[in-house]
Amino acid sequence: MADTLHVPHPPRILAFAASTRSASFNRRLARVATECVRQAGGDITLIELKDYPMPLYEGDLEAAEGIPEQGKRLKALLAEHQGLLVVSPEYNGFITPLLKNTLDWLSRPDGDQDGLALFRDKLALVLSASPGALGGLRSLTLARQLLTNLGVMLMPDSLAVGRAHEAFGDDDTLKDARQQAKLQGMAAKFVTTLQTLNPR
Numbered sequence: 241m242a243d244t245l246h247v248p249h250p251p252r253i254l255a256f257a258a259s260t261r262s263a264s265f266n267r268r269l270a271r272v273a274t275e276c277v278r279q280a281g282g283d284i285t286l287i288e289l290k291d292y293p294m295p296l297y298e299g300d301l302e303a304a305e306g307i308p309e310q311g312k313r314l315k316a317l318l319a320e321h322q323g324l325l326v327v328s329p330e331y332n333g334f335i336t337p338l339l340k341n342t343l344d345w346l347s348r349p350d351g352d353q354d355g356l357a358l359f360r361d362k363l364a365l366v367l368s369a370s371p372g373a374l375g376g377l378r379s380l381t382l383a384r385q386l387l388t389n390l391g392v393m394l395m396p397d398s399l400a401v402g403r404a405h406e407a408f409g410d411d412d413t414l415k416d417a418r419q420q421a422k423l424q425g426m427a428a429k430f431v432t433t434l435q436t437l438n439p440r
């Protein structure tokens with residue numbers, strides 16, 4: 241009998257940018273990274289956080305109304321994915337309130353479901369873009385720390401795209417070929433690591 245060709249299964253990755261601005265550089269970078277992950281064989285779902293609007297987390301609101309409907313939708317979506325691609329702007333050296341608020345709501349328990357169970361065994365890749373020279377580098381450390389606190393594993397490399405206003409080509413690529421190749425390499429490693437962590 242002929243050997244069955246082993247085709248690694250595509251890991252599922254949920255991607256979003258932590259900016260909802262229409263001309264957002266981080267949304268643009270999320271699209272570039274999504275394409276890189278797709279080319280590397282990942283099954284990636286790119287969502288817009290604008291489609292999941294949630295109020296600022298507040299304990300009394302949670303006690304009275306529970307997790308917002310959009311938060312429940314996002315929780316259900318995240319549960320279907322093994323990987324997380326987060327692309328966040330830097331605000332005053334920090335991550336955006338949108339990223340913090342989104343992850344805060346997602347981390348809350350829903351009924352008898354432990355909130356952090358959702359994040360356990362997930363693997364994340366974190367990127368940022370900024371018109372500034374450093375590309376939001378300082379926020380990357382904080383995004384990584386926040387995800388680690390939730391129990392998410394992190395890919396060792398992150399990418400900060402500086403001078404973002406002139407970084408993107410007309411197609412969904414980075415103009416700097418070296419930077420584009422770096423992102424492609426990171427995406428490929430992300431996909432293979434997810435396959436290793438989630439053998440079928």
Ligand SMILES: Cc1cc2nc3c(=O)[nH]c(=O)nc-3n(C[C@H](O)[C@H](O)[C@H](O)COP(=O)(O)O)c2cc1C
Pocket residue numbers: 259260261263264265266267329330331332333334369370371372373374375376
């Ligand atoms: C409140 C605020 C603080 C900011 N702080 C930083 C900063 O610390 N570092 C930086 O590189 N850019 C900073 N910026 C500029 C953002 O990088 C820039 O607005 C960027 O375009 C936001 O991301 P977006 O294009 O994805 O919406 C700041 C912008 C705002 C609104």
